[in-house]
Amino acid sequence: MNPIVHTLDRARAAQTESDKPTRAEVEAAVRTIIRWTGDDPERDGLLETPARVTRSFEEFFAGYDQRPAEILEKTFEEIEGYDEMIALRGIRFESHCEHHMAPIIGQAWVAYIPNGRVVGISKLARVVDIYARRLQIQEKMTAQIANTINEVLKPQGVGVIIKASHHCMTTRGVHKPDTDLVTSRMLGCFRDNALTRQEFLGIAV
Ligand SMILES: Nc1nc2c(ncn2[C@@H]2O[C@H](COP(=O)(O)OP(=O)(O)OP(=O)(O)O)[C@@H](O)[C@H]2O)c(=O)[nH]1
Numbered sequence: 001m002n003p004i005v006h007t008l009d010r011a012r013a014a015q016t017e018s019d020k021p022t023r024a025e026v027e028a029a030v031r032t033i034i035r036w037t038g039d040d041p042e043r044d045g046l047l048e049t050p051a052r053v054t055r056s057f058e059e060f061f062a063g064y065d066q067r068p069a070e071i072l073e074k075t076f077e078e079i080e081g082y083d084e085m086i087a088l089r090g091i092r093f094e095s096h097c098e099h100h101m102a103p104i105i106g107q108a109w110v111a112y113i114p115n116g117r118v119v120g121i122s123k124l125a126r127v128v129d130i131y132a133r134r135l136q137i138q139e140k141m142t143a144q145i146a147n148t149i150n151e152v153l154k155p156q157g158v159g160v161i162i163k164a165s166h167h168c169m170t171t172r173g174v175h176k177p178d179t180d181l182v183t184s185r186m187l188g189c190f191r192d193n194a195l196t197r198q199e200f201l202g203i204a205v
């Protein structure tokens with residue numbers, strides 16, 4: 001695996017199977033949180049909650065066990081010299097912020113200009129989902145998606161824009177319900193060529 005993608009995947013690599021907490025330990029932690037709120041984890045309505053929360057977390061954080069670079073490895077080369085922009089717009093995702101573990105709900109726009117080979121478009125959405133299903137800050141997630149596409153496909157350029165609402169800002173803390181955060185990462189000709197950048201921004205809005 002190339003060094004940049006390898007670095008991006010180090011979160012899971014740092015944890016071996018043997019020190020991964022067991023399901024029973026996670027459920028016990030949820031029971032502790034329930035007790036800490038002031039409620040009773042033994043009452044009927046809450047008995048199955050620790051198991052449900054654990055299953056939910058498994059879904060929310062499934063991205064640690066997946067390798068985004070591998071998703072992009074299957075490419076198509078018979079493209080008759082196609083060298084214009086390919087843009088997948090409005091990819092809805094759900095993530096969680098690494099500060100509060102609160103939902104981040106948003107959309108991603110992912111575009112690249114190929115260099116002789118293209119990838120199946122669903123794979124772009126899969127890469128977004130893998131990074132979303134980890135604890136994130138939006139800037140890092142934006143960079144990870146762009147860097148991975150750049151490293152694996154080696155396109156002429158890649159652009160990623162993310163617009164997302166952070167529940168840690170909308171439902172708690174500063175309580176600003178109508179805000180969203182916009183981040184972008186442009187590489188190659190998306191960074192160097194103002195017209196390409198403009199074309200992408202025009203497509204994304
Ligand atoms: N840059 C960035 N900040 C984020 C993101 N998600 C959440 N945050 C911010 O992370 C910050 C964490 O700030 P702290 O002061 O440590 O936490 P806090 O006391 O809960 O802060 P408040 O949210 O202001 O109540 C907050 O300002 C959040 O709005 C993100 O994706 N990117």
Ligand SMILES: [Zn+2]
Nearest residue numbers: 097099100168
């Ligand atoms: Zn947060």
